[in-house]
Amino acid sequence: MKQLAMTARFEKYLPLMRELIARDLKVKYRRSVLGYLWSLLNPLLMMAILTMVFSQIFRFNIPNYPLYLICGQTLWTFFNESTNQAMYAVLSNGALLKKVYIPKYIFPISRVLSSFVTMSFSLVAIVIVLLVTCTPLYWSALLFPVPLFFLLLFSMGVGMVLSALSVYFRDVVHLYSVVTLAWMYLTPIFYSLDIVPQKVAFLIQCNPMFHYIDFFRELLLYGRVPGPGTWLFCILSSLLALAIGVAVFRKMQRNFILYL
Protein backbone atom coordinates (compact mmCIF):
# COMPACT_ATOMS: atom_id res chain seq x y z
CA MET A 1 0.00 0.00 0.00
CA LYS A 2 2.68 2.40 1.00
CA GLN A 3 4.76 1.29 -1.94
CA LEU A 4 1.85 2.04 -4.22
CA ALA A 5 1.41 5.51 -2.79
CA MET A 6 5.06 6.20 -3.34
CA THR A 7 5.03 5.24 -7.00
CA ALA A 8 1.91 7.30 -7.47
CA ARG A 9 3.67 10.28 -5.92
CA PHE A 10 6.68 9.73 -8.11
CA GLU A 11 4.52 9.63 -11.19
CA LYS A 12 2.76 12.76 -10.15
CA TYR A 13 6.04 14.64 -10.15
CA LEU A 14 7.41 13.26 -13.40
CA PRO A 15 6.05 16.25 -15.34
CA LEU A 16 7.84 18.56 -12.90
CA MET A 17 11.09 16.72 -13.49
CA ARG A 18 10.59 17.23 -17.20
CA GLU A 19 9.79 20.91 -16.83
CA LEU A 20 12.82 21.50 -14.63
CA ILE A 21 15.13 19.82 -17.10
CA ALA A 22 13.62 21.81 -19.95
CA ARG A 23 14.04 24.99 -17.93
CA ASP A 24 17.70 24.29 -17.18
CA LEU A 25 18.41 23.71 -20.84
CA LYS A 26 16.50 26.78 -21.90
CA VAL A 27 18.11 29.08 -19.39
CA LYS A 28 21.60 27.79 -20.07
CA TYR A 29 21.86 29.09 -23.61
CA ARG A 30 19.24 31.83 -23.50
CA ARG A 31 20.31 34.89 -25.42
CA SER A 32 23.39 33.32 -26.94
CA VAL A 33 23.37 33.39 -30.71
CA LEU A 34 24.72 29.90 -31.24
CA GLY A 35 22.60 28.35 -28.48
CA TYR A 36 22.84 24.59 -28.21
CA LEU A 37 25.67 24.56 -30.71
CA TRP A 38 27.88 25.60 -27.82
CA SER A 39 27.47 22.15 -26.30
CA LEU A 40 29.17 20.90 -29.43
CA LEU A 41 31.66 23.69 -30.02
CA ASN A 42 32.88 23.97 -26.46
CA PRO A 43 34.36 20.48 -26.15
CA LEU A 44 35.85 20.73 -29.64
CA LEU A 45 37.58 24.03 -28.93
CA MET A 46 38.77 22.83 -25.54
CA MET A 47 40.12 19.70 -27.12
CA ALA A 48 41.95 21.70 -29.78
CA ILE A 49 43.68 23.83 -27.17
CA LEU A 50 44.55 20.94 -24.87
CA THR A 51 45.83 18.87 -27.77
CA MET A 52 48.10 21.71 -28.76
CA VAL A 53 49.36 22.22 -25.22
CA PHE A 54 49.98 18.59 -24.38
CA SER A 55 51.20 17.20 -27.67
CA GLN A 56 53.37 20.16 -28.68
CA ILE A 57 54.57 21.61 -25.40
CA PHE A 58 54.56 18.65 -23.00
CA ARG A 59 55.04 16.11 -25.79
CA PHE A 60 52.83 13.36 -24.46
CA ASN A 61 53.04 10.34 -26.65
CA ILE A 62 49.57 8.88 -26.75
CA PRO A 63 48.28 7.53 -30.06
CA ASN A 64 45.23 9.34 -31.39
CA TYR A 65 45.58 11.97 -28.71
CA PRO A 66 42.64 14.19 -29.76
CA LEU A 67 40.18 11.33 -29.35
CA TYR A 68 41.83 10.14 -26.14
CA LEU A 69 41.49 13.62 -24.76
CA ILE A 70 37.94 14.41 -25.80
CA CYS A 71 36.61 11.13 -24.38
CA GLY A 72 38.05 11.85 -20.96
CA GLN A 73 37.20 15.50 -21.11
CA THR A 74 33.54 15.03 -22.06
CA LEU A 75 32.89 12.57 -19.26
CA TRP A 76 34.77 14.64 -16.73
CA THR A 77 32.98 17.84 -17.75
CA PHE A 78 29.66 16.11 -17.25
CA PHE A 79 30.61 14.89 -13.80
CA ASN A 80 31.99 18.27 -12.79
CA GLU A 81 29.07 20.26 -14.13
CA SER A 82 26.32 17.97 -12.88
CA THR A 83 27.61 17.66 -9.33
CA ASN A 84 28.26 21.38 -9.10
CA GLN A 85 24.78 22.14 -10.37
CA ALA A 86 23.24 19.59 -8.03
CA MET A 87 25.09 21.11 -5.09
CA TYR A 88 23.16 24.36 -5.51
CA ALA A 89 19.90 22.66 -6.44
CA VAL A 90 18.21 22.69 -3.05
CA LEU A 91 19.74 26.00 -1.97
CA SER A 92 18.58 27.91 -5.01
CA ASN A 93 15.07 26.50 -4.90
CA GLY A 94 14.64 27.41 -1.25
CA ALA A 95 11.96 29.97 -1.94
CA LEU A 96 9.84 27.37 -3.66
CA LEU A 97 10.37 24.65 -1.05
CA LYS A 98 9.14 26.99 1.65
CA LYS A 99 5.79 27.41 0.00
CA VAL A 100 4.76 24.24 -1.75
CA TYR A 101 5.26 20.62 -0.92
CA ILE A 102 7.55 19.04 -3.50
CA PRO A 103 9.66 15.94 -3.00
CA LYS A 104 13.05 17.52 -2.57
CA TYR A 105 15.13 14.89 -4.33
CA ILE A 106 13.64 16.15 -7.59
CA PHE A 107 15.96 19.13 -7.63
CA PRO A 108 19.40 17.50 -7.53
CA ILE A 109 18.22 14.66 -9.78
CA SER A 110 16.82 17.01 -12.41
CA ARG A 111 20.03 19.04 -12.45
CA VAL A 112 22.11 15.94 -13.05
CA LEU A 113 19.74 14.80 -15.78
CA SER A 114 19.82 18.14 -17.56
CA SER A 115 23.62 18.03 -17.55
CA PHE A 116 23.31 14.55 -18.96
CA VAL A 117 21.22 15.87 -21.84
CA THR A 118 23.83 18.56 -22.50
CA MET A 119 26.50 15.89 -22.53
CA SER A 120 24.53 13.89 -25.08
CA PHE A 121 24.89 16.86 -27.43
CA SER A 122 28.61 16.85 -26.77
CA LEU A 123 28.76 13.23 -27.89
CA VAL A 124 28.30 14.54 -31.41
CA ALA A 125 31.65 16.29 -30.95
CA ILE A 126 33.21 12.91 -30.20
CA VAL A 127 31.70 11.48 -33.36
CA ILE A 128 33.17 14.36 -35.34
CA VAL A 129 36.61 13.71 -33.87
CA LEU A 130 36.20 10.00 -34.61
CA LEU A 131 35.55 10.77 -38.25
CA VAL A 132 38.16 13.48 -38.66
CA THR A 133 40.94 11.38 -37.15
CA CYS A 134 39.91 8.41 -39.33
CA THR A 135 39.67 6.13 -36.33
CA PRO A 136 38.33 2.70 -37.28
CA LEU A 137 34.84 2.13 -35.98
CA TYR A 138 34.59 -0.88 -33.69
CA TRP A 139 31.50 -2.89 -32.87
CA SER A 140 32.33 -2.45 -29.21
CA ALA A 141 31.55 1.27 -29.59
CA LEU A 142 27.87 0.36 -29.60
CA LEU A 143 28.20 -0.36 -25.89
CA PHE A 144 29.00 3.30 -25.22
CA PRO A 145 25.83 3.97 -23.14
CA VAL A 146 27.01 1.48 -20.50
CA PRO A 147 29.85 3.53 -18.96
CA LEU A 148 27.72 6.66 -19.32
CA PHE A 149 24.98 5.00 -17.32
CA PHE A 150 27.41 4.10 -14.52
CA LEU A 151 28.68 7.65 -14.56
CA LEU A 152 25.13 8.99 -14.37
CA LEU A 153 24.32 6.94 -11.27
CA PHE A 154 27.59 7.92 -9.67
CA SER A 155 27.01 11.61 -10.35
CA MET A 156 23.49 11.41 -8.93
CA GLY A 157 24.83 9.90 -5.75
CA VAL A 158 27.57 12.49 -5.33
CA GLY A 159 25.17 15.27 -6.31
CA MET A 160 22.60 14.26 -3.70
CA VAL A 161 25.19 14.17 -0.93
CA LEU A 162 26.48 17.60 -1.95
CA SER A 163 23.05 19.17 -2.25
CA ALA A 164 22.07 17.96 1.22
CA LEU A 165 25.34 18.93 2.89
CA SER A 166 25.46 22.38 1.31
CA VAL A 167 22.16 23.28 2.95
CA TYR A 168 23.61 22.80 6.42
CA PHE A 169 27.14 23.94 5.76
CA ARG A 170 27.71 26.47 3.04
CA ASP A 171 31.44 25.75 3.30
CA VAL A 172 30.90 22.66 1.24
CA VAL A 173 30.43 24.87 -1.80
CA HIS A 174 33.90 26.35 -1.46
CA LEU A 175 35.55 23.16 -0.40
CA TYR A 176 34.16 21.24 -3.33
CA SER A 177 35.82 23.43 -5.93
CA VAL A 178 39.19 22.46 -4.45
CA VAL A 179 38.18 18.82 -4.24
CA THR A 180 37.20 18.74 -7.91
CA LEU A 181 40.53 20.25 -8.89
CA ALA A 182 42.45 17.56 -7.03
CA TRP A 183 40.06 14.94 -8.34
CA MET A 184 40.58 16.11 -11.90
CA TYR A 185 44.33 15.73 -11.64
CA LEU A 186 43.85 12.28 -10.17
CA THR A 187 41.85 11.28 -13.22
CA PRO A 188 43.82 10.47 -16.36
CA ILE A 189 42.08 12.90 -18.68
CA PHE A 190 45.03 14.36 -20.55
CA TYR A 191 47.73 11.95 -19.42
CA SER A 192 47.82 8.18 -19.45
CA LEU A 193 48.07 5.84 -16.49
CA ASP A 194 51.46 4.40 -17.45
CA ILE A 195 53.38 7.65 -17.02
CA VAL A 196 52.50 7.99 -13.32
CA PRO A 197 54.60 6.47 -10.51
CA GLN A 198 53.44 3.24 -8.87
CA LYS A 199 52.13 4.83 -5.69
CA VAL A 200 49.96 7.35 -7.47
CA ALA A 201 48.78 4.73 -9.92
CA PHE A 202 47.26 2.79 -7.05
CA LEU A 203 45.38 5.87 -5.94
CA ILE A 204 44.06 6.39 -9.45
CA GLN A 205 42.95 2.77 -9.55
CA CYS A 206 40.66 3.53 -6.63
CA ASN A 207 39.11 6.47 -8.43
CA PRO A 208 35.77 5.47 -9.96
CA MET A 209 36.00 8.30 -12.50
CA PHE A 210 39.11 6.69 -13.96
CA HIS A 211 37.26 3.44 -14.50
CA TYR A 212 34.24 5.01 -16.20
CA ILE A 213 36.45 7.01 -18.53
CA ASP A 214 38.72 4.05 -19.18
CA PHE A 215 35.70 1.86 -19.93
CA PHE A 216 34.49 4.45 -22.44
CA ARG A 217 37.89 4.75 -24.11
CA GLU A 218 38.36 0.99 -24.35
CA LEU A 219 35.10 0.74 -26.28
CA LEU A 220 35.68 3.64 -28.63
CA LEU A 221 39.39 3.93 -28.99
CA TYR A 222 40.73 0.40 -28.76
CA GLY A 223 37.73 -1.71 -29.72
CA ARG A 224 37.87 -3.84 -26.59
CA VAL A 225 35.19 -4.72 -24.08
CA PRO A 226 36.62 -4.46 -20.56
CA GLY A 227 36.87 -7.58 -18.42
CA PRO A 228 34.57 -8.59 -15.56
CA GLY A 229 36.78 -6.87 -12.98
CA THR A 230 36.12 -3.46 -14.49
CA TRP A 231 32.41 -4.19 -14.83
CA LEU A 232 32.19 -5.22 -11.21
CA PHE A 233 34.06 -2.17 -10.01
CA CYS A 234 31.89 0.16 -12.10
CA ILE A 235 28.62 -1.44 -11.00
CA LEU A 236 29.56 -1.51 -7.34
CA SER A 237 31.00 2.00 -7.20
CA SER A 238 28.05 3.60 -8.97
CA LEU A 239 25.43 1.75 -6.93
CA LEU A 240 27.28 2.46 -3.72
CA ALA A 241 27.51 6.18 -4.51
CA LEU A 242 23.80 6.26 -5.32
CA ALA A 243 22.88 4.37 -2.15
CA ILE A 244 24.95 6.73 0.00
CA GLY A 245 23.44 9.71 -1.80
CA VAL A 246 19.88 8.55 -1.23
CA ALA A 247 20.55 7.63 2.40
CA VAL A 248 22.22 10.92 3.28
CA PHE A 249 19.62 12.95 1.44
CA ARG A 250 16.69 11.17 3.06
CA LYS A 251 18.14 11.55 6.49
CA MET A 252 18.84 15.24 6.10
CA GLN A 253 15.92 16.51 4.03
CA ARG A 254 13.43 16.74 6.88
CA ASN A 255 14.96 19.84 8.32
CA PHE A 256 16.10 21.48 5.11
CA ILE A 257 13.44 24.07 5.36
CA LEU A 258 14.69 25.35 8.68
CA TYR A 259 18.10 26.10 7.20
CA LEU A 260 17.15 27.59 3.87
Next chain:
Amino acid sequence: MDKNIIEISHVDMRFNLEEEKTDTIKEYFVKLLKGKLRFSEFYAVKDVSFTVHKGESVALIGRNGSGKSTLLKIIAGVLYPTAGSVSVNGTIAPLIELGAGFDMDLTARENIYLNGAVLGFNREFMNQHFQEIIEFSELEQFIDVPVKNYSSGMIARLGFAIATIVKADVLVVDEILAVGDYKFQQKCRERMGRLLADGTTLLFVSHSEEQVKELCQKAVWLDHGRAMAIGDVDEVYRAYHQATD
Protein backbone atom coordinates in the same frame (compact mmCIF):
# COMPACT_ATOMS: atom_id res chain seq x y z
CA MET B 1 -13.44 7.67 8.42
CA ASP B 2 -13.90 9.39 5.09
CA LYS B 3 -15.74 12.19 6.75
CA ASN B 4 -12.65 13.73 8.30
CA ILE B 5 -10.58 15.09 5.50
CA ILE B 6 -8.00 16.69 7.78
CA GLU B 7 -7.01 15.35 11.15
CA ILE B 8 -4.58 17.26 13.28
CA SER B 9 -3.65 15.80 16.60
CA HIS B 10 -1.37 17.34 19.21
CA VAL B 11 0.81 19.13 16.72
CA ASP B 12 3.87 20.97 18.00
CA MET B 13 6.18 23.00 15.84
CA ARG B 14 9.41 24.03 17.45
CA PHE B 15 11.88 26.38 15.90
CA ASN B 16 15.41 26.82 17.12
CA LEU B 17 16.10 30.47 17.28
CA GLU B 18 19.80 30.58 16.81
CA GLU B 19 21.27 33.13 19.09
CA GLU B 20 24.36 33.38 17.02
CA LYS B 21 24.15 32.14 13.54
CA THR B 22 26.47 29.22 12.87
CA ASP B 23 26.81 28.73 9.20
CA THR B 24 30.19 27.16 8.83
CA ILE B 25 31.64 23.87 9.97
CA LYS B 26 34.49 25.53 11.78
CA GLU B 27 32.26 27.83 13.76
CA TYR B 28 30.00 24.93 14.52
CA PHE B 29 32.78 22.88 16.07
CA VAL B 30 34.33 25.80 17.86
CA LYS B 31 31.01 26.53 19.47
CA LEU B 32 30.33 22.89 20.15
CA LEU B 33 33.61 22.62 22.01
CA LYS B 34 32.97 25.75 23.97
CA GLY B 35 29.53 24.44 24.79
CA LYS B 36 28.04 27.53 23.32
CA LEU B 37 25.79 25.88 20.81
CA ARG B 38 22.71 27.25 22.42
CA PHE B 39 19.38 27.58 20.86
CA SER B 40 16.49 29.26 22.44
CA GLU B 41 13.55 27.11 21.63
CA PHE B 42 10.43 28.66 20.35
CA TYR B 43 7.11 26.96 19.85
CA ALA B 44 5.25 28.45 16.93
CA VAL B 45 2.49 25.89 17.35
CA LYS B 46 1.84 24.06 20.58
CA ASP B 47 -0.44 21.10 21.10
CA VAL B 48 -3.06 21.95 18.53
CA SER B 49 -5.69 19.38 17.63
CA PHE B 50 -8.75 19.66 15.48
CA THR B 51 -10.47 17.90 12.64
CA VAL B 52 -12.06 19.21 9.50
CA HIS B 53 -14.92 17.43 7.79
CA LYS B 54 -15.19 17.16 4.09
CA GLY B 55 -16.72 20.25 2.54
CA GLU B 56 -16.26 22.41 5.61
CA SER B 57 -14.71 25.84 5.52
CA VAL B 58 -12.50 26.59 8.44
CA ALA B 59 -10.80 29.87 9.23
CA LEU B 60 -7.68 30.26 11.31
CA ILE B 61 -7.78 33.54 13.14
CA GLY B 62 -5.50 35.23 15.61
CA ARG B 63 -3.04 38.03 15.91
CA ASN B 64 0.20 38.37 13.98
CA GLY B 65 2.68 35.69 14.97
CA SER B 66 0.12 33.41 16.53
CA GLY B 67 1.11 30.47 14.33
CA LYS B 68 -1.59 30.56 11.67
CA SER B 69 0.71 30.44 8.67
CA THR B 70 2.97 27.88 10.31
CA LEU B 71 -0.01 25.62 10.86
CA LEU B 72 -1.07 26.03 7.25
CA LYS B 73 2.40 25.11 6.09
CA ILE B 74 2.36 22.00 8.25
CA ILE B 75 -0.96 20.98 6.75
CA ALA B 76 0.31 21.68 3.24
CA GLY B 77 3.29 19.39 3.93
CA VAL B 78 5.93 22.10 3.65
CA LEU B 79 7.00 21.81 7.28
CA TYR B 80 7.25 18.65 9.33
CA PRO B 81 5.73 19.00 12.78
CA THR B 82 8.13 18.48 15.67
CA ALA B 83 5.56 16.32 17.41
CA GLY B 84 2.06 15.11 16.74
CA SER B 85 0.57 14.07 13.46
CA VAL B 86 -1.31 15.53 10.55
CA SER B 87 -3.20 13.51 8.02
CA VAL B 88 -4.87 14.86 4.94
CA ASN B 89 -7.02 12.56 2.83
CA GLY B 90 -6.99 14.25 -0.51
CA THR B 91 -5.19 16.63 -2.79
CA ILE B 92 -4.20 20.07 -1.63
CA ALA B 93 -4.09 23.23 -3.69
CA PRO B 94 -1.81 25.56 -1.78
CA LEU B 95 -2.43 29.27 -2.15
CA ILE B 96 0.12 30.22 0.44
CA GLU B 97 1.99 32.66 -1.69
CA LEU B 98 0.94 33.31 -5.22
CA GLY B 99 3.53 32.79 -7.88
CA ALA B 100 5.92 31.04 -5.52
CA GLY B 101 7.03 28.62 -8.19
CA PHE B 102 7.67 31.15 -10.92
CA ASP B 103 11.02 31.42 -12.56
CA MET B 104 11.43 35.10 -13.19
CA ASP B 105 13.52 34.60 -16.34
CA LEU B 106 10.89 32.52 -18.07
CA THR B 107 7.84 33.82 -19.86
CA ALA B 108 4.30 33.46 -18.58
CA ARG B 109 3.67 30.68 -21.08
CA GLU B 110 6.65 28.69 -19.80
CA ASN B 111 5.80 29.45 -16.20
CA ILE B 112 2.27 28.14 -16.59
CA TYR B 113 3.67 24.73 -17.45
CA LEU B 114 6.36 24.91 -14.78
CA ASN B 115 4.01 26.00 -12.03
CA GLY B 116 1.43 23.49 -13.15
CA ALA B 117 4.07 20.79 -12.86
CA VAL B 118 4.97 22.01 -9.37
CA LEU B 119 1.36 21.33 -8.47
CA GLY B 120 1.58 17.94 -10.15
CA PHE B 121 -0.16 18.48 -13.50
CA ASN B 122 1.26 17.23 -16.75
CA ARG B 123 1.65 19.12 -20.00
CA GLU B 124 -1.47 17.69 -21.58
CA PHE B 125 -3.65 18.81 -18.71
CA MET B 126 -2.14 22.26 -18.79
CA ASN B 127 -2.65 22.48 -22.54
CA GLN B 128 -6.34 21.85 -22.03
CA HIS B 129 -6.64 24.59 -19.47
CA PHE B 130 -4.15 27.02 -20.95
CA GLN B 131 -6.71 29.30 -22.52
CA GLU B 132 -8.81 29.36 -19.38
CA ILE B 133 -5.82 30.41 -17.29
CA ILE B 134 -4.89 33.19 -19.67
CA GLU B 135 -8.43 34.45 -19.83
CA PHE B 136 -8.94 34.40 -16.11
CA SER B 137 -5.71 36.24 -15.41
CA GLU B 138 -6.40 38.71 -18.25
CA LEU B 139 -2.85 38.51 -19.56
CA GLU B 140 -3.55 37.78 -23.23
CA GLN B 141 -1.14 40.45 -24.43
CA PHE B 142 1.72 39.47 -22.16
CA ILE B 143 1.96 35.70 -22.49
CA ASP B 144 5.42 35.75 -24.02
CA VAL B 145 6.93 38.38 -21.77
CA PRO B 146 9.37 37.21 -19.06
CA VAL B 147 7.64 37.28 -15.71
CA LYS B 148 10.30 39.53 -14.21
CA ASN B 149 8.73 42.38 -16.15
CA TYR B 150 5.33 41.78 -14.60
CA SER B 151 3.75 43.88 -11.90
CA SER B 152 2.99 42.20 -8.59
CA GLY B 153 -0.71 42.26 -9.40
CA MET B 154 -0.13 40.46 -12.67
CA ILE B 155 1.95 37.79 -10.96
CA ALA B 156 -0.71 37.28 -8.33
CA ARG B 157 -3.42 36.97 -10.96
CA LEU B 158 -1.48 34.39 -12.90
CA GLY B 159 -0.65 32.46 -9.72
CA PHE B 160 -4.25 32.39 -8.60
CA ALA B 161 -5.46 31.29 -12.02
CA ILE B 162 -3.05 28.36 -12.11
CA ALA B 163 -3.57 27.21 -8.53
CA THR B 164 -7.34 27.12 -8.78
CA ILE B 165 -7.55 25.55 -12.21
CA VAL B 166 -8.07 22.12 -10.80
CA LYS B 167 -10.67 21.05 -8.31
CA ALA B 168 -8.55 20.03 -5.35
CA ASP B 169 -10.03 18.42 -2.25
CA VAL B 170 -8.54 21.01 0.04
CA LEU B 171 -7.83 24.64 -0.70
CA VAL B 172 -5.32 26.25 1.62
CA VAL B 173 -5.51 30.02 1.42
CA ASP B 174 -3.22 32.36 3.29
CA GLU B 175 -4.13 36.00 3.16
CA ILE B 176 -3.99 36.33 -0.57
CA LEU B 177 -7.31 37.80 -1.43
CA ALA B 178 -5.94 41.22 -0.65
CA VAL B 179 -4.14 41.39 -3.98
CA GLY B 180 -5.31 42.92 -7.20
CA ASP B 181 -7.96 45.51 -7.79
CA TYR B 182 -11.53 45.28 -6.62
CA LYS B 183 -12.77 43.66 -9.77
CA PHE B 184 -10.20 40.92 -9.67
CA GLN B 185 -10.82 40.29 -5.99
CA GLN B 186 -14.44 39.74 -6.80
CA LYS B 187 -13.51 37.32 -9.53
CA CYS B 188 -11.33 35.38 -7.10
CA ARG B 189 -14.10 35.24 -4.56
CA GLU B 190 -16.56 34.06 -7.15
CA ARG B 191 -14.25 31.28 -8.24
CA MET B 192 -13.64 30.25 -4.64
CA GLY B 193 -17.36 30.29 -4.01
CA ARG B 194 -17.83 27.97 -6.95
CA LEU B 195 -15.15 25.60 -5.70
CA LEU B 196 -16.74 25.56 -2.25
CA ALA B 197 -20.15 24.86 -3.70
CA ASP B 198 -18.59 21.87 -5.45
CA GLY B 199 -17.57 20.43 -2.10
CA THR B 200 -13.99 21.62 -1.75
CA THR B 201 -12.76 21.96 1.79
CA LEU B 202 -11.31 25.34 2.64
CA LEU B 203 -8.69 26.37 5.15
CA PHE B 204 -8.54 30.09 5.29
CA VAL B 205 -6.31 32.62 7.00
CA SER B 206 -7.34 36.22 6.97
CA HIS B 207 -7.45 39.26 9.16
CA SER B 208 -10.64 40.41 7.58
CA GLU B 209 -13.55 39.36 9.75
CA GLU B 210 -15.95 40.19 6.97
CA GLN B 211 -14.26 37.80 4.53
CA VAL B 212 -13.99 35.06 7.12
CA LYS B 213 -17.65 35.26 8.04
CA GLU B 214 -18.61 35.30 4.39
CA LEU B 215 -16.67 32.13 3.55
CA CYS B 216 -16.39 30.02 6.69
CA GLN B 217 -18.69 28.34 9.16
CA LYS B 218 -16.03 27.19 11.57
CA ALA B 219 -13.06 28.96 13.06
CA VAL B 220 -9.98 28.14 15.09
CA TRP B 221 -8.53 30.91 17.21
CA LEU B 222 -4.82 30.63 17.76
CA ASP B 223 -2.89 32.61 20.31
CA HIS B 224 0.85 32.13 20.74
CA GLY B 225 0.61 28.78 19.05
CA ARG B 226 -2.17 27.41 21.20
CA ALA B 227 -5.72 26.82 20.11
CA MET B 228 -7.85 29.01 22.36
CA ALA B 229 -11.21 28.26 20.84
CA ILE B 230 -12.57 25.99 18.14
CA GLY B 231 -16.08 26.01 16.84
CA ASP B 232 -18.74 28.12 15.23
CA VAL B 233 -17.28 31.18 13.57
CA ASP B 234 -19.45 33.72 15.42
CA GLU B 235 -18.78 32.23 18.82
CA VAL B 236 -15.06 32.05 18.24
CA TYR B 237 -15.00 35.68 17.14
CA ARG B 238 -16.96 36.68 20.21
CA ALA B 239 -14.41 35.01 22.46
CA TYR B 240 -11.58 36.49 20.43
CA HIS B 241 -12.95 40.02 20.73
CA GLN B 242 -13.55 39.61 24.43
CA ALA B 243 -9.97 38.59 24.99
CA THR B 244 -8.37 41.23 22.83
CA ASP B 245 -10.48 44.24 23.69
